[in-house]
Amino acid sequence: MPKRVRYLTLSHCWGKLHILRLLESNEDSFHLDIRMQSLPKTFQDAIHITRRLGFSYLWIDSLCIIQDSKEDWLREAALMGKIYKNAACNIAAPDASSGQQGCLYPRNPRTIQPEPMNYGSENEKYLVNETDIYDDHVLYSRAWVLQEAILARRTLDCGRGQLFWRCSEMRASEVFPGGVPTNIYHDDHPASKFKAISTDSDQVMITANILERRLSSLKTRLQIPIAPGRGSLERYTEAPFAFWSAIVGEYTKMKLTKDTDRIVALAGITDVFRPFFGDHWFGMWRIFMPLELLWQAGGTGQRPSTLRAPTWSWFSVERPVQRRQEKMECVSAYQHPYCEQRGLA
Numbered sequence: 001m002p003k004r005v006r007y008l009t010l011s012h013c014w015g016k017l018h019i020l021r022l023l024e025s026n027e028d029s030f031h032l033d034i035r036m037q038s039l040p041k042t043f044q045d046a047i048h049i050t051r052r053l054g055f056s057y058l059w060i061d062s063l064c065i066i067q068d069s070k071e072d073w074l075r076e077a078a079l080m081g082k083i084y085k086n087a088a089c090n091i092a093a094p095d096a097s098s099g100q101q102g103c104l105y106p107r108n109p110r111t112i113q114p115e116p117m118n119y120g121s122e123n124e125k126y127l128v129n130e131t132d133i134y135d136d137h138v139l140y141s142r143a144w145v146l147q148e149a150i151l152a153r154r155t156l157d158c159g160r161g162q163l164f165w166r167c168s169e170m171r172a173s174e175v176f177p178g179g180v181p182t183n184i185y186h187d188d189h190p191a192s193k194f195k196a197i198s199t200d201s202d203q204v205m206i207t208a209n210i211l212e213r214r215l216s217s218l219k220t221r222l223q224i225p226i227a228p229g230r231g232s233l234e235r236y237t238e239a240p241f242a243f244w245s246a247i248v249g250e251y252t253k254m255k256l257t258k259d260t261d262r263i264v265a266l267a268g269i270t271d272v273f274r275p276f277f278g279d280h281w282f283g284m285w286r287i288f289m290p291l292e293l294l295w296q297a298g299g300t301g302q303r304p305s306t307l308r309a310p311t312w313s314w315f316s317v318e319r320p321v322q323r324r325q326e327k328m329e330c331v332s333a334y335q336h337p338y339c340e341q342r343g344l345a
Contacts, residue, residue, distance in 0.1 A: 007057035009087040010046045011148045011155075013139055014062065014257070015098025019043075021067045034063070040099030045158070046091050048104070058091075059083055077261075081151050081268015090152035092145075094137040095160040103158035112162045112174045143254035144261070146247070147268040241288055244273060245323040248283065248295075248314065252321040259304060259318055282313035295321050 019040045022030055036044060043060060050058045061080070066072040084090060093103035137159070139145055149155065157164035162174040170179045251266055263282070270280065277285045284292040293312060297319040309315035 005057060006055060006088045007059055008046075008050050008053070008055050009059045009084050009090045009148070009152065010043070010061075011090055011092040011139060011145050011152075012042050012046075012060075012099060012103075013093070013097050013142060015096075015100070017098050017100055019062060019099040021062045022065065023068050024066055025068075027066060030063070041102035042093050042096050042099045045102045045104040046093070049091055049156070049158070053089070055088065059087065074264075077264050078267060081147055081271055084148045084268065085151040085153070087152060089154040089156055090148060092139060092149075092155055092157045094139040094157050097138045105160050107161065141255055143251060143256045144265045146251050146254060147266060150247075151268050151272070241291065244277075244285070244288075248321055249323065252314065252319065260308065262308070262318075263315055282309040282315045284313050295323055298322055 020034075020038055020043075036047070039047070043063075046060070047058060050056075065076040091103070093101075095101075096103055140149070154165070154167040157166070165172040172179050247266075247269060256262060256265065266283070270283070273285070274280070277287055279286040295314050297314070297317045298321070299319045303311070303316055304318060307316070314321040
């Protein structure tokens with residue numbers, strides 16, 4: 001693919017059914033031709049959308065990463081954050097649990113037609129079909145998708161009931177193409193369950209661009225150099241650490257097919273925070289030590305039999321993690337915490 005070319009990406013669930021994948025055995029044939037009929041319906045629909053939007057390139061993980069090559073997978077998985085961040089738009093299939101279900105559905109357009117209602121001096125009301133609100137949106141239960149949802153500049157969610165749009169400027173849908181009104185009681189956007197991507201405005205959700213602007217603004221406003229042992233932990237901690245804590249809380253609730261992906265599936269988001277936070281070890285930022293240690297695992301379960309992270313890191317457990325932020329003031333006296341990594345035993 002030429003450099004600086006504009007392209008789209010796809011967020012999808014693989015499912016349990018076999019889908020066409022790039023393998024070492026078929027790599028040469030893939031360079032020559034991939035027959036449309038051999039692709040699962042979700043891929044076919046995404047290609048149709050890509051063409052209708054005027055783009056020539058679509059990045060799909062299972063077709064762009066050699067799935068049975070550990071070397072290629074590790075190299076490309078580390079770049080996935082940048083791939084989604086640099087895409088012109090991300091196509092998401094929120095309601096498809098497998099590649100065979102597609103992301104374009106037959107439907108009656110009248111079911112998404114809003115009916116404004118006015119009650120005299122009261123605010124304008126809307127009568128809408130709330131079917132989508134109760135959909136599971138299975139895609140957004142997958143851990144890999146969290147970084148795709150946050151890092152993508154723009155996301156087009158192709159829901160079963162309607163299309164949804166999300167970018168750093170607004171949220172919209174087929175029901176509200178001009179933007180979702182702030183007085184809507186229910187938020188039926190497929191990604192709205194993520195507290196980690198909420199903002200002060202009802203109109204937008206967090207994207208990497210917004211997150212970087214906020215972190216940069218906080219860094220400038222607080223005038224705190226990002227370096228261990230410098231600045232005031234108490235002044236710097238509240239907002240930036242809350243961003244990270246919200247992401248960790250959401251991420252640890254989500255599912256991974258391979259739990260060994262737990263670290264790499266968050267790497268793209270970690271890269272966004274690194275210029276502002278500095279060094280980190282296994283999801284624990286050095287500048288926020290010892291505050292980072294105030295986490296607790298919810299639910300039931302055991303640590304994995306294979307050690308993948310030190311026990312003081314939340315990466316070492318396979319359960320939802322909560323932050324003890326109410327204890328923040330108790331550690332604010334540690335103005336110059338010192339930490340040194342000495343490896344794993």
